[in-house]
Amino acid sequence: MRTVLLANAGCMTTDELAPPAEVVIGGLSSSSSATVLCDEDRAEIAHGRFLYITECAACHAPERVLAHTMNAWDDILPRMAKESKFSDAETAAVRAYVAAVHRWGDPRAGHTTPDG
Numbered sequence: 001m002r003t004v005l006l007a008n009a010g011c012m013t014t015d016e017l018a019p020p021a022e023v024v025i026g027g028l029s030s031s032s033s034a035t036v037l038c039d040e041d042r043a044e045i046a047h048g049r050f051l052y053i054t055e056c057a058a059c060h061a062p063e064r065v066l067a068h069t070m071n072a073w074d075d076i077l078p079r080m081a082k083e084s085k086f087s088d089a090e091t092a093a094v095r096a097y098v099a100a101v102h103r104w105g106d107p108r109a110g111h112t113t114p115d116g
Contacts, residue, residue, distance in 0.1 A: 017064045018053050019101060021046040027104040035103065041096070048097025051090055056080065065101040073098050 015023075025042050028035040037045070056062050068076065073095070081091040 012064065014053055014062075017062050018049055018097075019065070019104075021049040021097065021100075024049075024097075024100050024104045028100060044093045044096045045100045046097075047090075048093035048095070048100075051086070051094050052097055055084055055086070055090075056094075059084065065098055066105070070099060070102050073102075 021042075025037060025045060028037065052065075053062060077091060077095055077098070080086075081094070086094070
């Protein structure tokens, strides 16, 4: 089942706002500059996405991950982590997910990362 959220840009599915971890991981692994991820990294990215779409959305509508550069996320995440009372591990997991999305982009939707 796909959840649909109302976002600033209109109605978007959760998968459009925050691509599934397995899609991002698969995209990183199959890219021309393939990223090697160990099981721990994959689990952290998956947990980060889970937190992003559940905990972050508990307070506000989640934004499309690629709506902000990584520099912007590095300013946003510490503030939001403090607000949400995330542990250091939870904060690191959300950052790992966001960074993975930025490294991958979203070629399915024709998106590339704002950083590159």
